[in-house]
Amino acid sequence: MKIKRRDFLKASVAAGAAVAANGPTLNAFAMGQKGGAIGETAGDWKPSSCQGCTTWCPVEIFVQNGRAVKVRGNQYSKQNDGFVCSKGHISLQQLYDPDRVKVPMKRTNLKKGRGIDPKFVPISWDEALNTIADRMMELRKTGDPEKFLLMRGRYTYMRDTLYSALPKVFGSPNSISHSSICAEADKFGSYFTEGLWDYRDYDLSHSKYVVLWGMDPISSNRMIPASIKRFGDVLDNATVVAVDPRLSTAAAKAHEWLPVLPGTDGALASAIAHVILKEGLWHKEFVGDFKDGKNRFRTGKTVAASTFAEKETNGVVAWWNIELKNKTPGWAAKITGVPSKKITAVARGLGKAAPHAIVWLGPGAAMHVRGGYTAMAIHALNGLLGSIDNKGGVMPSAKVPVKKIPKYSKYQDELAKKHSKKQKIDQRGYLTFPALKKGKSGGGVVTNNVAQAILDKDPNEIKVAIGYMNNFVFSSTGTGRWEKALEKIPFFAHLTTNASEMTQYADIVLPCAITKYEKLGFLKTKANGYATCTLVQPVVKPLWDVKMDETEIPWLLAEKLKERGFSNLYDYYKNEFKDPETGKKPANGREFTEYSLKIMTAPLWDGKKDVGGDTIKGWEEFKKRGMWNSSHYKYKKRWGGKFGKDSVDKKTGKTKTKGTKTHKFEFYSETLKEALGKHAKKHKTTVNGVLKACNYTARDERAFVPHYEPPYRRGSKKRYPFVFIDYKSKLSREGRSQNTPWFQEFKHVDPGDQGWQDLLKINPKDAKRLKIKDGDTVKVTSTVASIVVTAKLWEGIRPGTVSKAYGQGHWAYGRVAAENYDAAVPRGGNNNTIMPADYERLSGSTARNGGFTGVRIQKV
Amino acid sequence: MNRYAMVIDLQKCTSCGACAIACKTENNTPNRSKGQTFNWADYIHEAKGRFPNMEFRTIPVLCNHCSDAPCVEVCPVTPKAMFKTKDGITMHNDERCIGCRRCQRACPYSAQDVDKDKAAYSVISFNDASSEPHGFYRDTKELIKGCTASGKEIAKKAGSLPPDHNRYSHQDYESVRRKGIVEKCIFCEHRVKKGDQPYCVASCPAKARVFGDVNDKKSDVSRLIKKYRPLSLKNNKGAFLKDQEKGTRPHVYYVRSFKARPSKA
Numbered sequence A: 001m002k003i004k005r006r007d008f009l010k011a012s013v014a015a016g017a018a019v020a021a022n023g024p025t026l027n028a029f030a031m032g033q034k035g036g037a038i039g040e041t042a043g044d045w046k047p048s049s050c051q052g053c054t055t056w057c058p059v060e061i062f063v064q065n066g067r068a069v070k071v072r073g074n075q076y077s078k079q080n081d082g083f084v085c086s087k088g089h090i091s092l093q094q095l096y097d098p099d100r101v102k103v104p105m106k107r108t109n110l111k112k113g114r115g116i117d118p119k120f121v122p123i124s125w126d127e128a129l130n131t132i133a134d135r136m137m138e139l140r141k142t143g144d145p146e147k148f149l150l151m152r153g154r155y156t157y158m159r160d161t162l163y164s165a166l167p168k169v170f171g172s173p174n175s176i177s178h179s180s181i182c183a184e185a186d187k188f189g190s191y192f193t194e195g196l197w198d199y200r201d202y203d204l205s206h207s208k209y210v211v212l213w214g215m216d217p218i219s220s221n222r223m224i225p226a227s228i229k230r231f232g233d234v235l236d237n238a239t240v241v242a243v244d245p246r247l248s249t250a251a252a253k254a255h256e257w258l259p260v261l262p263g264t265d266g267a268l269a270s271a272i273a274h275v276i277l278k279e280g281l282w283h284k285e286f287v288g289d290f291k292d293g294k295n296r297f298r299t300g301k302t303v304a305a306s307t308f309a310e311k312e313t314n315g316v317v318a319w320w321n322i323e324l325k326n327k328t329p330g331w332a333a334k335i336t337g338v339p340s341k342k343i344t345a346v347a348r349g350l351g352k353a354a355p356h357a358i359v360w361l362g363p364g365a366a367m368h369v370r371g372g373y374t375a376m377a378i379h380a381l382n383g384l385l386g387s388i389d390n391k392g393g394v395m396p397s398a399k400v401p402v403k404k405i406p407k408y409s410k411y412q413d414e415l416a417k418k419h420s421k422k423q424k425i426d427q428r429g430y431l432t433f434p435a436l437k438k439g440k441s442g443g444g445v446v447t448n449n450v451a452q453a454i455l456d457k458d459p460n461e462i463k464v465a466i467g468y469m470n471n472f473v474f475s476s477t478g479t480g481r482w483e484k485a486l487e488k489i490p491f492f493a494h495l496t497t498n499a500s501e502m503t504q505y506a507d508i509v510l511p512c513a514i515t516k517y518e519k520l521g522f523l524k525t526k527a528n529g530y531a532t533c534t535l536v537q538p539v540v541k542p543l544w545d546v547k548m549d550e551t552e553i554p555w556l557l558a559e560k561l562k563e564r565g566f567s568n569l570y571d572y573y574k575n576e577f578k579d580p581e582t583g584k585k586p587a588n589g590r591e592f593t594e595y596s597l598k599i600m601t602a603p604l605w606d607g608k609k610d611v612g613g614d615t616i617k618g619w620e621e622f623k624k625r626g627m628w629n630s631s632h633y634k635y636k637k638r639w640g641g642k643f644g645k646d647s648v649d650k651k652t653g654k655t656k657t658k659g660t661k662t663h664k665f666e667f668y669s670e671t672l673k674e675a676l677g678k679h680a681k682k683h684k685t686t687v688n689g690v691l692k693a694c695n696y697t698a699r700d701e702r703a704f705v706p707h708y709e710p711p712y713r714r715g716s717k718k719r720y721p722f723v724f725i726d727y728k729s730k731l732s733r734e735g736r737s738q739n740t741p742w743f744q745e746f747k748h749v750d751p752g753d754q755g756w757q758d759l760l761k762i763n764p765k766d767a768k769r770l771k772i773k774d775g776d777t778v779k780v781t782s783t784v785a786s787i788v789v790t791a792k793l794w795e796g797i798r799p800g801t802v803s804k805a806y807g808q809g810h811w812a813y814g815r816v817a818a819e820n821y822d823a824a825v826p827r828g829g830n831n832n833t834i835m836p837a838d839y840e841r842l843s844g845s846t847a848r849n850g851g852f853t854g855v856r857i858q859k860v
Numbered sequence B: 001m002n003r004y005a006m007v008i009d010l011q012k013c014t015s016c017g018a019c020a021i022a023c024k025t026e027n028n029t030p031n032r033s034k035g036q037t038f039n040w041a042d043y044i045h046e047a048k049g050r051f052p053n054m055e056f057r058t059i060p061v062l063c064n065h066c067s068d069a070p071c072v073e074v075c076p077v078t079p080k081a082m083f084k085t086k087d088g089i090t091m092h093n094d095e096r097c098i099g100c101r102r103c104q105r106a107c108p109y110s111a112q113d114v115d116k117d118k119a120a121y122s123v124i125s126f127n128d129a130s131s132e133p134h135g136f137y138r139d140t141k142e143l144i145k146g147c148t149a150s151g152k153e154i155a156k157k158a159g160s161l162p163p164d165h166n167r168y169s170h171q172d173y174e175s176v177r178r179k180g181i182v183e184k185c186i187f188c189e190h191r192v193k194k195g196d197q198p199y200c201v202a203s204c205p206a207k208a209r210v211f212g213d214v215n216d217k218k219s220d221v222s223r224l225i226k227k228y229r230p231l232s233l234k235n236n237k238g239a240f241l242k243d244q245e246k247g248t249r250p251h252v253y254y255v256r257s258f259k260a261r262p263s264k265a
């Protein structure tokens, strides 16, 4: 073999190393053999935040010579202990995505539709903003500013300057968030039991029993790195049970996997509660006890409420009498497919571990047509176990004492005041959409119904729409309706990083700074008992002429509206957002961004008040650290009747309650009773009438307790024999990472999946019957549409059920995400295309779980 | 003398994917192409049993830094391009490599072409001699003309190829390898020599990966190997070496079980 000369020269140095390894070296560079330096080229770890999922990690990004090259968790963080998940790393390929929109674009093909080339051409920022401002001003001229719609997607807490202020000052009620397309029904469960309209924090480190219900904390949900870090030890210290119709990674690792029949989770929860009460396993310190200490909870027997003295809870006896007394494990086994022995074992295990037990309610169990009561039933178990606010249990977030944006009401003119109070476009508060956020009829958003409302022009027509960092045509179920609705809107501007599916319908496209790397803002997050405020910061200079969606663009738009004679928004931004340190008014969008961020976060760094947690001396230090950790949440903080608080409204003299009506943890929900009652009254009907309109089967008293509701299914078993299950990929950055090769390459870290594929998991028994082999192309058809994907024979799914991860099926977005961008050919199929638009109406949530979609599978 | 090794605690591993992607960000490995994965760290998955007793596990994989390394044995160059460092690392010298791919054929954990061989992974990948690496960032196609970028434009504007190129120096290997040579995990020696952990170890949120010196009885790797019954892989199909089997004397050890429940499959 011939060897090159330069190799020969190096030969002598190939063996021994000059510098001993292991142990930090003090010199900046270890000397290499050829006399060169060994090691990383100098750079800085710069703090920012990740928004790949709703964990919202404080992170640091390694920047070499102005380029972002690596990611890790913020070393100060108690929320992720300094680590990011896989998605945290993937984001680098989003920053350097070849398909980033680099300039504002204008549509030149007026015909809109899926697969129709918009024929975008580049334009200047000026032209783009002028066009939007002109279209908006027309609505003010004709006196109907409510025909303006602003749709929000992934946001930072800078959102209020755009999302809240802009439509309200302009005169439209229509700021529509994305919130209810993936998880609001979950909050319904905790609100109508413990008065908390929020996601909970879970004290994994100290728990003795953990039930993961309809979610996998190491793959998705809201504390991923924290869960990954602890999971191995939790398996040693606690019993872990995964309730999930499909084998998730958590289910694969757990002590017990309970593949419940989709949508029947409520029966399982009721039976567990039944056993806990019957066997006297509830946590007496929290729930109380029979006055004479004798357990009267016996199967089938009604109990007299007067015999029980409750402590921190309300209505345990009522719950037993109304719902639980006949809900035996034997009863539940038939419904859920989970053997009764296992149900009893879980109930006993939980009871024994109480109060250091976690029942972790996830969207899989809640986000379906009848999931509101399921969410309550599952979460109520934490009440029985006394794990609420307890060590090793379930807690709310500690407080992040930031401020709101300055008031804008004085900048609203008559037209704005009047029209911004009109009915919102999503039809929230209609009889069939109670959307009872925090107990208020129409209090929450019904995101996915906007498409229908636009098509029906009810409550009104939408003429001008802006969407930012959202992709409802892809991310909402019943995508076909969104395609039609967007075709209909006469003018739509999309603020985005990529030419996504939704962008294909835009008249004007504004290229946005990407969060984590190019934006300035802040987030509030939590995990491990600590609340966190973390800054999103521009760590690199954008390569393109992009702007920040939530602050810079509204500022520029405000300038344009001012040029057209409507200066209110500009005046508000200019006068109210002064630098809290210097009092200087913002001169441009960048200053406006920084000052509003300073105004909102000031309590954390201005040293005026002791807010607990990390001490941060000044704004510069805050930016340098990038984050603030709170003190640990105080266990049992709300015990002693503090699950609700009354206050008297000075104007009306009426008593208002924040949290639960009874100030207790409610098994019998007086809070829900009042909310449903008010909604019924508004529509001149009864609570039963409301429940009927919302597809619930419960009537009368059952409406006020957590209970089992039989699953609701779209498509008959005969025509659509399979039940379809949607799940979250470990690598999906909310449906935005599919254009990165790393997402595609490592898709196989989701059990049963393969790289670069979109696999429908089907049990081999079913596959055999249908003569489907591994890797066959199959058509999946629901009552609304079909997708064509690849079959994967998989024992991790129950016969009769098929499952597929959300994320693939992009027909736009970019060269990797789509099979063929030019021809609008998707890579795989979008789950949201086959899932019909339906709702958990009490919370306004989009139904996407619980197996509500019947499908049929055909080999093609 | 050091003898570096890695222990992977499967109970702690959640198959999250962070280590393999972190390795790509550290070592600037290209995207998969032409049957080469360029994943210096990767995973192999194993499913067995019937519903509902189905069992599933993931095993993170990388170069085993074998003591009897056939990849080194067969390397025809003198001195060898693939060689053992005195610390036990199977090192690759980019300059001396002639791209004969004998190492790739000899390594029991590698495949010449993962697609053709239907292999789950390959420790060694080959940079095709006919095209420059990182074709993704050389492509000039703009999806929307004049409006969206191209791979080439991004790389140019960022000033590096790939744009997220983590630059480092080492006497044997470049931070991006040239065409016509092989590449694989080198235990991040450019970091280890500076007293840092290999990047996959530093990035594992579960702390499932432990790196250190097995000759040091007090090191964490030694402690784990002593405490648990360590296993090593036999090939890239997920088979483990039996008790007496030495194989190529791999130095990546697996301890504990991925799943907590007893086997029913």
Ligand code: SF4
Pocket (backbone or CB within 6 Å): A050, A051, A052, A053, A054, A055, A056, A057, A083, A084, A085, A086, A087, A088, A223, A224, A225
């Ligand atoms: S994707 Fe989520 S969990 Fe992962 S690093 Fe980002 S915010 Fe954290």
Ligand code: SF4
Pocket (backbone or CB within 6 Å): A228, B008, B012, B013, B014, B015, B016, B017, B018, B019, B020, B060, B203, B204, B205, B206, B207, B208, B209
């Ligand atoms: S980073 Fe750690 S937990 Fe994640 S896959 Fe790798 S070894 Fe497993």
Ligand code: SF4
Pocket (backbone or CB within 6 Å): B062, B063, B064, B065, B066, B069, B070, B071, B072, B090, B106, B107, B108, B109, B110, B123, B124, B184, B248
């Ligand atoms: S795993 Fe393969 S490449 Fe690595 S040392 Fe062993 S034989 Fe060589």
Ligand code: SF4
Pocket (backbone or CB within 6 Å): B022, B023, B026, B027, B040, B041, B062, B063, B184, B185, B186, B187, B188, B198, B199, B200, B201
């Ligand atoms: S040791 Fe370094 S090169 Fe090897 S797999 Fe880990 S990160 Fe990659």
